[in-house]
Amino acid sequence: MAAAAPASSAPARGPLGLLRRPWPDRRAELLLGAVACTILAFVLGMVVFVFANAWPSFRENGLGFFGAPPAGATVDQQLSEILQAPADPARWTYELNAWPLLWGTLLTTAGAIVIGTVFATFAALFLVEFAPARVRAVLAPVVTLLAGVPSVVYGLIGILAVAPQVAKLISDERKQSVAGIISLTGESWTVGVLILTMMIVPVMVAIIAESLRQVPNAWKEGAMACGVNRFRVAWTISVRTARPAIVAAAVLATARALGEAIMLAMVTGSVAFAPQPIDGPTFFFEPTRPLAATIVAYSEGLSVKPFAQTIYAFAALLLLSAMALSLIGWAAKQPMRKYGIRA
Amino acid sequence: MIENRRSWALRDRLGFYACWAAGLALCAIAAAVAIYMLVKGVSELRPAMLFERPSDGVDQRGQGGLLDPIAGSLLVTTIGIAIALPLGVGVALWLVEYARPFWLARLVESGVEVIAGTPSIVLAVFGLILFSESFLSVLSFKPEGADTAFGRSFLIAGAMMSLIALPLIVGATREGLNAIPGHVREASYALGKTKAATIRRVLLPTVRPNIAAGTALGMGRIIGDTAIIVILLGATARLQPLEDVFGPAGPLRGTGSTLTSFVYNNSPAGEGGAFEKAYAAAFVLLLIVVVLNLVVARIAGGAARQGGR
Numbered sequence: 001m002a003a004a005a006p007a008s009s010a011p012a013r014g015p016l017g018l019l020r021r022p023w024p025d026r027r028a029e030l031l032l033g034a035v036a037c038t039i040l041a042f043v044l045g046m047v048v049f050v051f052a053n054a055w056p057s058f059r060e061n062g063l064g065f066f067g068a069p070p071a072g073a074t075v076d077q078q079l080s081e082i083l084q085a086p087a088d089p090a091r092w093t094y095e096l097n098a099w100p101l102l103w104g105t106l107l108t109t110a111g112a113i114v115i116g117t118v119f120a121t122f123a124a125l126f127l128v129e130f131a132p133a134r135v136r137a138v139l140a141p142v143v144t145l146l147a148g149v150p151s152v153v154y155g156l157i158g159i160l161a162v163a164p165q166v167a168k169l170i171s172d173e174r175k176q177s178v179a180g181i182i183s184l185t186g187e188s189w190t191v192g193v194l195i196l197t198m199m200i201v202p203v204m205v206a207i208i209a210e211s212l213r214q215v216p217n218a219w220k221e222g223a224m225a226c227g228v229n230r231f232r233v234a235w236t237i238s239v240r241t242a243r244p245a246i247v248a249a250a251v252l253a254t255a256r257a258l259g260e261a262i263m264l265a266m267v268t269g270s271v272a273f274a275p276q277p278i279d280g281p282t283f284f285f286e287p288t289r290p291l292a293a294t295i296v297a298y299s300e301g302l303s304v305k306p307f308a309q310t311i312y313a314f315a316a317l318l319l320l321s322a323m324a325l326s327l328i329g330w331a332a333k334q335p336m337r338k339y340g341i342r343a
Numbered sequence: 344m345i346e347n348r349r350s351w352a353l354r355d356r357l358g359f360y361a362c363w364a365a366g367l368a369l370c371a372i373a374a375a376v377a378i379y380m381l382v383k384g385v386s387e388l389r390p391a392m393l394f395e396r397p398s399d400g401v402d403q404r405g406q407g408g409l410l411d412p413i414a415g416s417l418l419v420t421t422i423g424i425a426i427a428l429p430l431g432v433g434v435a436l437w438l439v440e441y442a443r444p445f446w447l448a449r450l451v452e453s454g455v456e457v458i459a460g461t462p463s464i465v466l467a468v469f470g471l472i473l474f475s476e477s478f479l480s481v482l483s484f485k486p487e488g489a490d491t492a493f494g495r496s497f498l499i500a501g502a503m504m505s506l507i508a509l510p511l512i513v514g515a516t517r518e519g520l521n522a523i524p525g526h527v528r529e530a531s532y533a534l535g536k537t538k539a540a541t542i543r544r545v546l547l548p549t550v551r552p553n554i555a556a557g558t559a560l561g562m563g564r565i566i567g568d569t570a571i572i573v574i575l576l577g578a579t580a581r582l583q584p585l586e587d588v589f590g591p592a593g594p595l596r597g598t599g600s601t602l603t604s605f606v607y608n609n610s611p612a613g614e615g616g617a618f619e620k621a622y623a624a625a626f627v628l629l630l631i632v633v634v635l636n637l638v639v640a641r642i643a644g645g646a647a648r649q650g651g652r
Contacts, residue, residue, distance in 0.1 A: 032433050036433070037451070130363065149567070229346075229352075299471075
């Protein structure tokens with residue numbers, strides 16, 4: 001390859017000659033800067049575009065957008081109403097009360113984050129502090145591998161292996177009690193929480209373990225020398241130092257859980273229904289459909305203008321929460337700098 | 344270690360056992376996923392399926408294999424990486440080596456963070472509207488009598504997929520560049536090399552393992568992403584090249600499927616209805632992900648052995 005020749009050799013000819021010749025600094029800086037600015041322009045374009053397109057839906061619905069649909073109507077009915085838009089823009093309808101979708105998103109995300117954070121903290125502590133060397137050697141690569149498993153594979157396991165088992169737990173009386181409103185098939189928000197937890201825990205363990213490893217050994221040894229037992233040392237020194245990393249991991253996992261569309265569309269039953277806590281134990285078997293999954297379910301309707309704007313309202317909410325979360329995540333990492341630990 | 348755990352306070356002992364329980368549960372989950380997929384995969388996947396085309400149409404119960412989804416996955420990944428690699432390395436180089444003016448560098452940094460945080464489903468719907476603009480119809484095609492482009496093709500899916508890999512490549516390259524000590528650059532300047540020549544002859548060869556690791560991570564993410572494929576690839580089981588175009592542009596501007604969309608369409612949530620083929624495709628997908636993971640581990644291990652990073 002000509003690139004191996006010294007840079008001061010005669011300029012190469014041909015169409016690639018311009019690239020092979022040594023570059024003036026100015027041109028290199030401008031080119032790289034232009035690449036960076038392209039990315040920036042794309043992001044700005046996307047954010048402006050999504051919010052501008054989402055605006056009509058928010059404007060027409062006002063705060064009702066976040067409310068529950070009136071009695072007798074469901075979100076799915078409202079959505080198909082919007083989908084059958086007439087050609088005349090003056091007669092377009094935007095009426096939508098998206099509370100069931102928001103509630104479904106909230107339930108699945110919060111459930112998975114709460115269980116996942118506790119579980120991942122203990123698992124990371126085990127991985128870094130307590131696991132015998134042989135277990136650690138197996139567990140560490142397994143965690144990275146689990147973090148890389150595609151969500152659709154988790155979804156497949158959820159819908160074909162977990163949901164049928166859950167369905168066996170539902171008695172006929174329970175199915176009768178909600179007949180005519182929803183059907184309990186085993187695909188439910190709890191299965192969504194379960195699979196979502198499986199998906200986010202490896203990512204969280206990786207982040208928390210990384211910062212637990214960076215806790216200075218001298219701190220732990222000092223405590224041990226005072227006769228503090230191993231768990232108390234790990235809990236009061238390592239975990240407390242890594243607290244910002246735990247928050248950062250939870251924030252990242254929240255972003256992932258909010259945006260997870262395909263897996264949740266597969267396992268939560270795909271009905272725009274808000275599970276009712278007053279239903280007692282039945283609550284845990286009720287289906288729902290989070291925002292992101294709703295976008296997947298209705299992606300065919302994007303060619304209808306008012307419907308696309310409704311979908312963009314969902315996308316805008318997701319984008320807004322993703323940006324807020326990345327801000328929170330950045331702020332959460334700041335205290336780590338104090339100790340010279342880069343999370 | 345001499346340790347009498349019975350002398351510990353009760354809550355310390357409980358916490359200790361909770362750690363063990365969590366660790367073992369993680370192992371159990373990993374083993375369960377691996378064994379379940381292995382059993383299902385081995386029993387459903389016939390070697391011939393790898394070289395058979397899927398049946399033409401929605402219903403996949405019956406004859407047919409996985410050739411088109413595998414080819415589709417490779418095609419989308421190639422397009423995505425081909426776009427993301429130069430962009431990502433360029434952005435990382437600019438951020439670490441130039442970053443002037445300062446405020447612009449901070450903005451670009453947050454821009455990359457926003458891309459990393461944006462759910463792929465949002466990227467997908469944005470891509471669909473963007474590429475439906477008729478002046479971009481060269482990337483897909485324009486249906487008869489319509490005033491917008493179709494907005495679904497391999498090129499479009501690959502272009503949006505590149506955004507999934509971009510933050511990973513930028514992050515890995517930046518990390519590598521930051522780890523190079525300043526005196527290496529200064530030695531190069533002292534020899535009379537320009538900054539641009541230093542980047543090309545000194546810095547880029549040094550961070551090559553980081554770039555490779557970031558790229559492999561990005562490939563794993565692209566191969567595993569479903570939302571963008573379901574919305575932007577047109578969801579036809581077979582590759583459908585544009586008929587009036589010959590050469591490589593036909594399939595690139597046409598529609599098709601990947602392993603992920605094949606799994607989704609054949610799960611109970613989709614329309615294909617062939618669960619056993621979904622298992623087979625998921626198994627192939629997992630194998631690819633495992634291989635990519637091994638590649639990343641090998642690159643990281645090689646870099647560690649060199650004593651560099």
